[in-house]
Amino acid sequence: MIKNDSSLRTRVAIIGGGPSGLLLSQLLERAGVETVVLERKSREYVLSRIRAGVLESGMVELLREAGAGQRMDREGLVHEGIYLARANRGFRIDFRRHTGNSVMVYGQTELTRDLYQARDAMDANIVHEVEQVEIHAAQSPNPYVSFRHDGRECRLESDFVVGCDGFHGISRKTIDSSVLREFERVYPFGWLGLLSQTPPVSEELIYASHERGFALCSMRNPQLSRYYLQVPLEDSVEKWSDEAFWDELKRRIPAEAAETLVTGASIEKSIAPLRSFVAEPMRWGRLFLCGDAAHIVPPTGAKGLNLAASDVFYLSQALLRHYHDNDDSGLDDYSATALARVWKAERFSWSMTRLLHRFPEQSEFDLRMQQAEIDYLETSVAAQASLAENYVGLPY
Ligand code: FAD
Ligand code: DHB
Secondary structure: OOOOEEEEEEEEEEEEOOHHHHHHHHHHHHOOOOOOEOOOHHHHHOOOOOOEEEOOOHHHHHHOOOOOOHHHHOOOEEEEEEEEEEOOEEEEEEEEHHOOOEEEOOOHHHHHHHHHHHHHHOOEEEEEOOEEEEEEEOOOOOOOEEEEOOOOEEEEEOOOOEEOOOOOOHHHHHHHOOOOEEEEEEEEEEEEEEOOOOOOOOOEEEEEEOOOEEEEHHHHHHHHEEEEEOOOOOOOHHHHHHHHHHHHHHOOOOHHHHHHOOOOOOEEEEEEEEEEEEOOOOOOOOOEEEEOOEEEEOOOOOOOOHHHHHHHHHHHHHHHHHHHHOHHHHHHHHHHHHHHHHHHHHHHHHHHHHHHHHOOOOOOOHHHHHHHHHHHHHHHHHHHHHHHHHHHHOOO
């Protein structure tokens, strides 16, 4: 709610009330730096999105630090490995053995709900259903954001503006085209996801490579399963009945798993395209980008949300140093520091995608290369350690 006047002032204006925006707002305010979050959608809409499910330990720590980790610590599932399968065989990558570390299975929807609750408890200023958001004077010491809310023209003045507004947001597009560089790969398939109130087929996630296409068995909790199928880009959700989905999943995962799979009605079903994307730089004057606003990874490897968290970590530290120690070195280094980690996660997500999917233009040679790489992973401790190191998350 905007009270009284339609003109506001804050220290850090945050555009986007998804996980990046909320986490940044929470970390800054807990350290005494005031923020305002502007979100295009309603809270209900933001909380209805079913997205990521796997948190690296760095993100788990950050949520605890933000005072938003209690429910995650109670209800999240600690996973110490994953299964890789092809045709009918599977093998396990043991994270604990190779890295001493683990990941937490806890849905983005729940995490976002926890962040909203933590923000409410601090009486946060989050303005929902804003329209026509525009960033002005980002290159000056006094940037501001204009927007419409409740039929009124509003203006939010600030020291800094942070674009946490996802891939389709306006923040990245504000950066002058002579400065902005974009790197992109679009993949020739999508992921059809299905959520069902059924017990997961396996205690740990199964990433399955199959001649009919990739499949992933994941979960949200012991009664809630999340499954994905690689599908052609032209497919629509309507084309996939629940029955067709389950039949296809059973074909692509090892027989042992297929036999014990419990099926049920879908709660949600959607298709997501796969894309690799990086925008450079992640800072332009007093405008900073975090999360999907600056980069997208294909979901294989579960890195998207986790990359948003490392950006937020670097930026929150840099802003706190600016306000508390009068030191701008973190802000000056932010883009280079964040991008160094982003590119490594891009590489990992791209390599997992390339390893496990069927590509329309794949030659027999390409197929043999894929098979050889999976063989190598199955038998090499060094290859397993490398996958595990990236999956649990590179340090920050
Ligand atoms: P977002 O979550 O996109 O949040 C941006 C927010 O900004 C939104 O609430 C949006 O409404 C708001 N916004 C947009 N434009 C404006 C504007 N002009 N003004 C104000 N607000 C605006 N990652 C994984 O790690 N694992 C997964 O399994 C996984 N699955 C995914 C499935 C799907 C279908 C999608 C789309 C993404 C998935 N991701 C996954 C990626 C992960 O969800 C994102 O990386 C994560 O949501 C990034 O958070 P964010 O806050 O940066 O962006
Ligand atoms: C989930 C999604 C992923 O992309 C992934 O690699 C693992 C899990 C999920 O939604 O549960």
